[in-house]
Amino acid sequence: MSLKIVVCLKYVPDATGDRHFADDLTVDRDDVDGLLSELDEYAVEQALQIAENADDAEVTVLTVGPEDAKDALRKALSMGADKAVHVEDDDLHGTDAIGTSLVLAKAIEKAGFDLVVSGMASTDGTMGVVPALVAERLGVPQVTLLSEVSVEDGRVRGRRDGDAASQQLQASLPALVSVTDQSGEARYPSFKGIMAAKKKPVESWDLSDLDIEAEEVGLEGAFTKVEAANERPARTAGSIVKDEGEGGKQLAEFLASQKFI
Amino acid sequence: MAEVLIYVDHVDGAVRKPTLELLTLARRIGEPVAVALGNGAAYTADTLAEYGAVKVLTHDASEYAEYLVVPRVDALQAAHEAVSPAAVLVPSSAEGKEIAARLALRIGSGIITDAVDLEAGDEGPVATQSVFAASFTTKSRVSKGIPVITIKPNSAAVEAAPAAGVVEALSVTFSDQVTGTKITGRTPRESTGRPELTEAAIVVSGGRGVNGAENFSIIEALADQLGAAVGASRAAVDVGWYPHTNQVGQTGKSVSPQLYIANGISGAIQHRAGMQTSKTIVAVNKDAEAPIFELVDYGVVGDLFDVVPQLTEEIKARKK
Ligand SMILES: Cc1cc2nc3c(=O)[nH]c(=O)nc-3n(C[C@H](O)[C@H](O)[C@H](O)COP(=O)(O)OP(=O)(O)OC[C@H]3O[C@@H](n4cnc5c(N)ncnc54)[C@H](O)[C@@H]3O)c2cc1C
Ligand SMILES: Nc1ncnc2c1ncn2[C@@H]1O[C@H](COP(=O)(O)O)[C@@H](O)[C@H]1O
Numbered sequence: 001m002s003l004k005i006v007v008c009l010k011y012v013p014d015a016t017g018d019r020h021f022a023d024d025l026t027v028d029r030d031d032v033d034g035l036l037s038e039l040d041e042y043a044v045e046q047a048l049q050i051a052e053n054a055d056d057a058e059v060t061v062l063t064v065g066p067e068d069a070k071d072a073l074r075k076a077l078s079m080g081a082d083k084a085v086h087v088e089d090d091d092l093h094g095t096d097a098i099g100t101s102l103v104l105a106k107a108i109e110k111a112g113f114d115l116v117v118s119g120m121a122s123t124d125g126t127m128g129v130v131p132a133l134v135a136e137r138l139g140v141p142q143v144t145l146l147s148e149v150s151v152e153d154g155r156v157r158g159r160r161d162g163d164a165a166s167q168q169l170q171a172s173l174p175a176l177v178s179v180t181d182q183s184g185e186a187r188y189p190s191f192k193g194i195m196a197a198k199k200k201p202v203e204s205w206d207l208s209d210l211d212i213e214a215e216e217v218g219l220e221g222a223f224t225k226v227e228a229a230n231e232r233p234a235r236t237a238g239s240i241v242k243d244e245g246e247g248g249k250q251l252a253e254f255l256a257s258q259k260f261i
Numbered sequence: 262m263a264e265v266l267i268y269v270d271h272v273d274g275a276v277r278k279p280t281l282e283l284l285t286l287a288r289r290i291g292e293p294v295a296v297a298l299g300n301g302a303a304y305t306a307d308t309l310a311e312y313g314a315v316k317v318l319t320h321d322a323s324e325y326a327e328y329l330v331v332p333r334v335d336a337l338q339a340a341h342e343a344v345s346p347a348a349v350l351v352p353s354s355a356e357g358k359e360i361a362a363r364l365a366l367r368i369g370s371g372i373i374t375d376a377v378d379l380e381a382g383d384e385g386p387v388a389t390q391s392v393f394a395a396s397f398t399t400k401s402r403v404s405k406g407i408p409v410i411t412i413k414p415n416s417a418a419v420e421a422a423p424a425a426g427v428v429e430a431l432s433v434t435f436s437d438q439v440t441g442t443k444i445t446g447r448t449p450r451e452s453t454g455r456p457e458l459t460e461a462a463i464v465v466s467g468g469r470g471v472n473g474a475e476n477f478s479i480i481e482a483l484a485d486q487l488g489a490a491v492g493a494s495r496a497a498v499d500v501g502w503y504p505h506t507n508q509v510g511q512t513g514k515s516v517s518p519q520l521y522i523a524n525g526i527s528g529a530i531q532h533r534a535g536m537q538t539s540k541t542i543v544a545v546n547k548d549a550e551a552p553i554f555e556l557v558d559y560g561v562v563g564d565l566f567d568v569v570p571q572l573t574e575e576i577k578a579r580k581k
Contacts, residue, residue: 015393015394015511015530015531016530019393020393020397021397025399039512096371097362097372098366098371098372120512123511124393126392127358127375128358128359128374129358129359129361129362129372132330132358132359132362132363133363136334136362136363136366136367137366139438140441141329141438141441141442142330142359142441142442143442144329144359145355147505157445161505161506162355162356163354163355163506164449164450165448165449165450166447166448166450167329167446167447168444168445168447169329169444169445170442170443170445171441171442171443175441175442180512181512182505223365223370223371223372223403223404223405223406224372224373224401224402224403224404225401225402225403226399226400227401229392229397229398229399229400230397230398231396231397232391232395232396232397232398232537235542235555235558238542238558238560239558239560240549240554240557240560240561240562241560241561241562242549242561242562242563243561243562243563243567243568245567246571247545247561247563247567247568247571248561248567248571248572248573249571249572249575250561251545251559251561251572252575252579254543254558254559255520255543256579258520258558260463260487260519260520260541261487261576261580
């Protein structure tokens with residue numbers, strides 16, 4: 001019996017670049033170099049490991065994003081995923097988390113799945129809600145924020161490290177999991193992997209392929225509105241001293257002057 | 262006056278500080294009605310009343326301990342139906358955000374996460390968020406449905422504002438989805454006796470420069486003199502010097518204390534994402550070029566093995 005895995009990947013502006021907003025207050029995705037969100041590499045890694053431990057499995061990577069988002073899919077294919085789906089449509093510009101979860105859920109259903117694997121959060125929006133939203137829409141168990149995950153006998157098991165406790169979780173397939181950056185280093189694409197990826201299929205779907213109306217997504221369909229975005233004023237330069245043997249005492253003096261001690 | 266629904270984060274009836282902060286913010290937009298679920302729910306009422314809850318809806322069932330997230334979404338949805346609030350506020354923990362998101366989807370609303378401030382506005386509450394590793398501040402609002410907003414710890418002062426706090430039993434019918442994800446085991450975190458990282462007024466952190474698990478005792482000694490929580494960079498966590506629960510940054514905790522002291526931390530963008538909004542920032546680093554110095558109110562260029570123990574001793578001496 002084959003195990004169908006769909007991995008949700010986001011293409012994001014590079015966090016070490018100069019990220020900013022476009023005039024319509026959406027995240028500027030044109031002027032800043034993008035890449036596969038580092039946190040979604042962990043999702044690809046765990047999906048590949050689960051597939052390797054299954055008798056027969058197929059890993060499809062899925063992204064919703066602009067033309068350049070294909071780069072994210074290409075990277076995941078070169079890591080070892082089997083095929084890719086790119087949902088792209090001009091009407092998607094400005095879609096919020098609720099809308100993104102709709103598009104992902106429809107695309108996942110169309111692709112067919114036993115297991116959906118996501119990252120813990122995107123590195124641009126950092127909401128960490130899309131996996132829960134997709135699970136709600138698909139009506140499957142959400143087994144999220146796992147730092148350890150395994151699939152056996154039609155069941156997914158994992159460990160979720162929370163604030164107050166570490167929980168062991170279990171659910172039957174079909175299910176959705178999200179994995180954290182504690183789940184294990186992601187592999188680097190090999191030269192062979194990069195060459196093989198060039199021949200792997202990448203399907204492109206638009207909104208009509210998913211029976212979604214333009215009004216349901218995009219800035220128009222968004223459930224939230226950004227009214228202002230302002231660059232945080234640079235912190236005023238502080239005093240910096242070189243330790244000449246009294247650095248700790250000088251620091252204590254500063255803390256006392258600020259009433260911390 | 263419009264009612265504002267608040268999801269209560271509590272441990273066996275002990276209300277956690279971020280929930281009290283939510284009560285302060287909720288009072289700006291309406292009358293707070295709190296929802297407390299699970300073991301000890303009824304014991305939260307006195308505290309919640311003291312800080313402004315006009316009503317406390319409680320419900321306990323074994324499902325809350327046995328299954329992940331969905332029982333809480335079902336209950337919050339039931340409370341939403343019972344109260345018809347003007348907004349729903351949830352503390353921004355990982356679980357809080359998941360609960361809030363699923364609720365928003367069910368009630369046809371938008372969701373805003375990780376707000377650091379909230380004000381009343383002509384078209385509904387306006388949330389302030391810190392984005393792109395806190396390099397931008399945005400103002401947003403939910404434009405469709407009842408606003409569902411999650412709020413970060415340390416976003417408002419806790420203020421006593423005694424209110425009725427009438428306790429009412431919430432009636433909850435669990436959905437078919439409720440048993441989907443079973444919690445088969447639970448290992449509580451051991452308490453260190455130090456303040457909770459996200460709630461602490463002072464955080465003392467160590468990074469790769471601390472150079473070994475055993476050396477973290479230097480960081481802890483300083484933290485204990487200041488009554489502070491201990492944080493760590495991902496570099497220090499990844500090599501196993503300090504537990505992941507103490508990681509500060511994009512994939513760890515985001516903190517916003519009155520004072521943040523970074524020791525042997527370079528100040529990478531992902532670390533800054535979790536501490537940049539601290540009120541006062543201090544760093545000790547032997548590299549004068551380390552980017553962390555761009556953020557500091559006070560910095561010492563020096564070896565942390567000299568500076569930190571001297572600082573700890575000096576604080577001890579000044580206390581006498
Ligand atoms: C997707 C993603 C998510 C991430 N999430 C996080 C996160 O949540 N939190 C986080 O912290 N990082 C995170 N990182 C990692 C981040 O990019 C940095 O690698 C990390 O913060 C570096 O930690 P550090 O400053 O301790 O180490 P380094 O960058 O190696 O800096 C160590 C510093 O210590 C100084 N030093 C050394 N010895 C001494 C001494 N004796 N006395 C004084 N100073 C000394 C050095 O001068 C140096 O500046 C993430 C990265 C990615 C890609
Ligand atoms: N546009 C997208 N395309 C594909 N997957 C996404 C997209 N946005 C979010 N995700 C997935 O949802 C996770 C959490 O995203 P977020 O809720 O935005 O922080 C990411 O790690 C991805 O796995």
